[in-house]
Amino acid sequence: MEAAAEPGNLAGVQHIILVLSGKGGVGKSTISTQLALALRHAGKKVGILDVDLCGPSIPRMLQSQGRAVHQCDSGWVPVFVDQEQSVSLMSVGFLLEKPDEAVVWRGPKKNALIKQFVSDVAWGELDYLVVDTPPGTSDEHMATVEALRPYRPLGALVVTTPQECTSIFSSGGGEELARHAGVPFLGSVPLDPELTRSLEEGRDFIQEFPKSPAFPALTSIAQKILDATPACLS
Template sequence: MLEGVKHVIVILSGKGGVGKSTISCQLALCLKAQGFKVGILDVDLCGPSIPYLLGLEGQSIHQCSQGWVPVYPNEDQNLAVMSIGFLLQSRDDPVVWRGPKKNAMIKQFLADVFWGDLDYLLIDTPPGTSDEHITVMENIRQVHCDGAILVTTPQAVAVGDVRREATFCKKAGIPILGVIENMSGFTCPHCKECTNIFSMDGGKQLAKIAQVPFLGSVPINPEISGKEGGSIGFVDAFQSSSLFPIIHSISCKLTQSAPSKSDTV
């Protein structure tokens, strides 16, 4: 299971709509820009959004002798993506499964996808603490997991939900790598000034309470809003936006703190 993967990071949030999947994509693109080979595993079975965000809807996966082959957005194959969204005929198709079938699907994703050699695998999870999370945590204990990143927005209601996620990580024995505060303000497309539209510093307060690193604040940026669903548009808009250096700084913190493979054996 995940034999060729050096580092595994789980992306978590206690509440939906905080931009966790968007952060997962942006982190993956920044890690790729640093020269790493990166994979994204989307285990949000009822709301798979990674294919849409990266403009990969309609792509199909196939099997080889080693297992399922992920989708590669670019010819360099330095970014690999796997999602149940590739198994659905339409993004409007619901996944109406009970817990055991969901768990079996996640186990198959973790065991049967042929990632090849990866530096980082980011696992994008659904919001909350459900059967899917327990299945992921139980199975990645069989390999080394660097830890989890908690994504929140500044509002108290979101921070409260993510605090429960932090408690879940500690009970599951998964280290928390840090907290990212998304939607921390609004960046004006004209003057580039960032204005706080929600309450402030919720992510920092959460990191302080949980005694984990605060990785950074990410504002809302209209430069990339509306670009989702078109691979070239979203990727190019993100890489040329003022968000890129912010996310790049966060990804650098992760790579600098990541243990070497020899340290994890």
């Protein structure tokens, strides 16, 4: 039986949720961002750990590019992305000199940074920590899962799209995968230009577009997670 790790900087984190995908470009970081915002609007205190090292897009989605990361005695201090300080973010994007700088690192360096991100970010008290993982099943993806395993995450949310060679407006791929794997299907998010535009402009989609067809899908996913977890801090 695997022993739980010393909590350290994760001592105040009630629940950890990993967001995974089998490949890039399926909307994993979009779901990570919107899930965090939906949980925030439900009154929860949320952190986002962006360990998608080769594509750290969440700072742009939350209009936080160029923000400085400071150090404290416990490690890195995450960046707050809202005035109420309800959502905090740590991303490799904050460590790059330029937002569009390519991350060309060998595997061991990536894996070491992932482990450092897991242990050395001073999150404080959080209801949920949403971890935006690298896409696929590469070394850094497995390093993320292994680094977090001792902290006993609440679970993982797998983001998928319908099978290849199909219309972009198809649906049902995720539901079929969930049924095959014997895990709960949380929902399907329709393609929505307003969602895309809000991400490009760093706007709060959950707050600004309640009439969008994607809004009920995203808030329903967040509510299912809330319903499945014990009472949190907030």
